[in-house]
Amino acid sequence: MSGQHFRFLHAGGFALDQPMRGLAEIPDPLTDLLIDAPFSAAQKVFDAAIEERVDFIALTGELVDLSRPSARAIAFLLDNFERLDAHKISVYWACGRGDQPQDWPAAAQLPARVKQFSSTEAQELSHFRGDRPVANLVGRSWHGTATFQVGEFKTDDDGLPTIVIANGHNDPPRLAEQLVDYWALGGQAQRQTLGTAHRIIHYAGSPQGRAPDETGPHGCTLVHVGGDRTIRTQLVPTDAIRWHTERISIDEDCTLDGIRRLLTDRVKQLKAEAESRPLIVTWKLRGGHHLAGPAGRRDLAAEWQEWLRKEFFLQSNKPVLWTHAVELDQPELPEAWFDEESMLGDFLRNLRETAALAPAELDLAQQIPAQHRVPALAGLGQWTEEEYRDVLHEAGLTGAQLLGAGDRDS
Numbered sequence: 209m210s211g212q213h214f215r216f217l218h219a220g221g222f223a224l225d226q227p228m229r230g231l232a233e234i235p236d237p238l239t240d241l242l243i244d245a246p247f248s249a250a251q252k253v254f255d256a257a258i259e260e261r262v263d264f265i266a267l268t269g270e271l272v273d274l275s276r277p278s279a280r281a282i283a284f285l286l287d288n289f290e291r292l293d294a295h296k297i298s299v300y301w302a303c304g305r306g307d308q309p310q311d312w313p314a315a316a317q318l319p320a321r322v323k324q325f326s327s328t329e330a331q332e333l334s335h336f337r338g339d340r341p342v343a344n345l346v347g348r349s350w351h352g353t354a355t356f357q358v359g360e361f362k363t364d365d366d367g368l369p370t371i372v373i374a375n376g377h378n379d380p381p382r383l384a385e386q387l388v389d390y391w392a393l394g395g396q397a398q399r400q401t402l403g404t405a406h407r408i409i410h411y412a413g414s415p416q417g418r419a420p421d422e423t424g425p426h427g428c429t430l431v432h433v434g435g436d437r438t439i440r441t442q443l444v445p446t447d448a449i450r451w452h453t454e455r456i457s458i459d460e461d462c463t464l465d466g467i468r469r470l471l472t473d474r475v476k477q478l479k480a481e482a483e484s485r486p487l488i489v490t491w492k493l494r495g496g497h498h499l500a501g502p503a504g505r506r507d508l509a510a511e512w513q514e515w516l517r518k519e520f521f522l523q524s525n526k527p528v529l530w531t532h533a534v535e536l537d538q539p540e541l542p543e544a545w546f547d548e549e550s551m552l553g554d555f556l557r558n559l560r561e562t563a564a565l566a567p568a569e570l571d572l573a574q575q576i577p578a579q580h581r582v583p584a585l586a587g588l589g590q591w592t593e594e595e596y597r598d599v600l601h602e603a604g605l606t607g608a609q610l611l612g613a614g615d616r617d618s
Contacts (some may be wrong), residue, residue, distance in 0.1 A: 210309060211342060211367065211368060211369065211435050211436075211437065212337060212340070212342045212435055213432070213434050213435050214263045214337065214342045214343065214433050215260060215261075215262045215263060215372075215430060215431060215432050216255070216262050216263055216264045216265065216431050216443075217256060217257045217260070217264075217265045217266070217428055217429070217430055217431070217432070218265075218268070218373075218392045218410065218412045218428060218429040218431055219253045219265065219266075219396075219412050219415060219428035219429070219544065220267050220268030220269050220271070220304070220394035220414070221268070221269070221270050221271075221304075221394055221396075221397060221412075221413065221414035221415070222246060222249075222253075222270065222271040222272065222414070222415060222446060223246060223271075223272075223273075223486040224246050224247060224251040224272045224274060224278075224280075224281040224283050224284065224285075225246075225272060225276075225277065226246065226272065226418065227243075227418075228242050228418055228419065228496070229418055229419040230419040230420045230421075230532075231488075231532065233484055235517075235521065235527075235530065236581060237521075237522065237525050237526075238449075238486070240449065240529060241486060241527065241560065241566060242449065242601065244448070245416050245447070245449050246281075246415075246418075246452055246558070247284060248415050248416075248448035248449050249414075249415035249416035249427075249446040249447055250271075250284070250288075250416075250446075251284075251288070252286040252415065252444075252556060253265075253415050253427075253428045253429075253444075254291065254292065254444035255313050255448055256428060256430070256444045256446070257292060258292070258295050258297070259359065259505075260284075260444075261295075261432060262299040263296065263297070263298070263335065263337060263342065263431070264299065264300060264335055264603060265292065265298070265299045266300050266301070266302075266345075266371065266373045266386055266392040267299060267300065267301040267302065267348065267373075267394075268302050268304070268309060268373060268374070268390075268392060268393060268394020268395070268412065269301070269302055269303050269304025269305070269306075269375045269395070270304035270305065270306055270307065270375075271285060271301075271304070271307050271348060271362055272285065272307050272395065273307070273386045274305070274306060274307050274308065274312065274313075275306065275311070277313075278380040280610060282287070282313060282316050283404075285512040285596070286316050287429065289318060289319050289322050290319055292319075292321065292322075292323070293321045294374070296321070298323070298335065299319070299321060299375055300325070300335075300345055301320040301323065301324045301325065301347075302323065302324050302325045302348060302349050302350075302373040302375055302392075302394065302565070303324055303325065303327065303349035303350060303375075304348045304349070304350050304375050304394065304395070305337055305375075307350060307538075308327055308350070309324040309325070309326065311322070311327075311328075314359045314392045317388055323347075324349065324350050325347035325349045325373065326336035326348065326349060327348065327350060327351045327352075327371075328351065330346055330347065330348040330357070330358040330359050331346070331347055331348065331380050331529060332344065332345070332346050333345050334368070338433045340413055341366075341367055341368060341498055342368065342369075343364045343369050343370070343371055343374075343433070343565070344366070344368050344369070344370045344371070345370075345371050346361075346370065346371070346372045346373070346388075347373040347374065348373075348374070349375070350375045350376065352393070353376070353377060354376045354377060355376055355377060355378055356375060356392055356393075356447050357378075358372055358374055358532070359387040360386060361387045361449065361583050361616045362387060363387065364387045365386065366597060369385060369389040369433055369439075370388045370389055370390075371388070371389060371390045371391075372388050372390070372391050372392065372556065373392045374392075374393060374394075375390070375393065375394045375395045375560070376393070376394075376395045376464035377393075377395065380402045380409055380416075382405065383402075383407070383409050384402075384404055384407045384409065384476065385405070385407075385435070388407060389406070389407070389408070389433070389437055389439060390431060390433075390439055391403070391408065391409040392408060392410065392431075392563040393410065393412075394411065394412065394482055395411070395413050395420070395425075395508060396411050396413065396415065397413055397414045397418065397422045398411070398413050398422065398424075399412060399413035399425075399427075399429070399443065400425070401441070401587045404516045406437075406438075406439075406440075408439055410429060410441060411429055411571070412429045413426055413427075414426055414428075415427055415428060415446040416419040416446070416447045416448060416449070417447060417448065417449075417451045418512065419451070420451055420453070420488070420490050420532055420533075421451075422451055423450075423451045423452055424449070424450070424451075424452070425443060425445045425447065425450065426446065426447040427443050427444045427445040427446040427447065427569035428443075428444050429440040429441050429442065429443060429444070429445060430443075430444050437536045441499065441617050448486075449485065449486045449487070449488060450482060450484070450485050450486070450487050451487075451489075451490075451532075452488070452489070452494070453489070453490045453492060454474060454475065454487045454488050454489055454491050455492045455493075455494070456470065456471075456480065456492070456493050456494070457493075457494050457495050457501075458470075458493055458494065458495035459495070459513065459581070460495070460498060462496060463500075467468050467499075467512070468512075468515070471491070471512070471516065472519075473517075475520050477530055478487065478529065479528060479529060480599065481531070485602040486495050486526075486527045486528060486529070486530070487528070487529045487530070488530050488532050489529060489530070489532060489534065490530055490531075491496070491512070491513075491516070491531065491533070491535065492533045492535045492537075493509070493512075493534065493535065493536045493537065494537045495537070496536070497539060497579065498511050500536075501614075502539055502541050502605070502613070503605070503608050503609050503613035503614040503616070504607070504614055505514060505536045505537075506536070506538075506605060507608075508536060509510075509534045509535060509536040510534070512534045512536075513531055513533065513534040514531055515533065516529075516531040517530065517531050538601065541556065541604055541605075541608060541613075542616075544560070545608065545613060546560065547615065550611075551611050552607075552608060552611040552612065552613060553610075555607050556604060556607070556608070559600060559603060559604050559607070562600065563597070563600050567591055567592070567593055567595075599614065612617065
């Protein structure tokens with residue numbers, strides 16, 4: 209017997225009071241947009257649920273940090289939950305690490321149609337349309353570990369689709385073997401789909417990217433479940449501002465004017481694809497070693513960055529495209545510089561000796577003044593192998609510039 213077709217919205221990771229990360233400088237016209245972006249994106253999620261007339265919303269946590277919530281965030285969620293309740297749209301909320309059910313303010317009573325799943329055990333229930341069940345739901349809020357546990361699903365005797373709502377990670381092949389039609393998961397910023405066409409494991413991601421590495425469209429997922437239990441997912445973009453990384457290879461015969469034309473053409477294309485949404489772009493350029501030597505490439509990148517900001521940021525007094533950074537790949541420093549009997553040569557040879565050490569052998573914690581050696585700063589003394597190499601390479605370039613390497617560039 210075939211079931212009923214229904215639709216639901218899968219979203220999470222609002223992090224309403226969490227600021228944007230990774231911006232060393234913010235131009236004034238972007239300030240308010242960046243502050244309001246998490247709220248604007250979350251508002252579009254709730255609006256989409258009402259516009260699409262979904263049966264319910266599956267929320268996968270981290271909506272607000274209840275250890276230090278703002279009045280604005282609590283009022284925002286409560287107002288929208290009440291709007292959904294007025295439209296008879298249920299909310300099934302697998303709470304995250306920061307918004308546990310027991311921490312929700314008692315004074316802000318949730319509407320009856322908002323169900324917060326327990327963190328102590330998985331809960332099973334049915335979603336009804338009228339007096340007829342259309343789906344089996346299983347949910348559990350965050351329970352102290354990044355690996356979620358909701359039980360095993362080996363039978364579906366009633367023939368209804370099963371939807372699991374949880375936070376965290378588990379072994380995808382094991383999940384795909386279970387008789388669960390859709391795993392509505394939260395706990396990561398980027399959207400991702402795993403599993404198979406009939407056993408979908410889906411992270412909706414966050415409605416708004418928060419940092420330069422959270423690129424591309426962000427939003428929520430509209431899930432269509434057919435009467436025959438076929439499932440189709442659809443991205444509903446909600447991000448108020450979009451992060452983007454643009455990678456460009458520079459031809460060996462390209463001129464400085466040619467680079468500007470290339471960047472101008474790419475800006476036009478990005479703006480068209482963004483559909484009037486402000487963009488924050490990191491440009492990663494490779495090649496063009498004929499345009500500047502090792503010591504001058506950062507100056508050239510800084511020149512292009514300044515030009516892009518002036519040329520394309522404001523149009524009709526509205527932010528359009530802000531260049532977060534221009535990164536021009538750096539070749540290895542010439543071996544001849546290391547062989548010099550000069551301050552530059554001495555500096556680079558010492559740096560090479562330091563680079564031969566493992567990150568753990570360089571105790572940065574000892575460089576932090578004793579009065580500041582508190583747990584909050586402990587992370588400053590730890591770095592990965594990649595971070596270690598990047599810092600040493602940047603130190604080499606900076607030292608080389610200060611010691612006159614620019615005069616040696618061909």
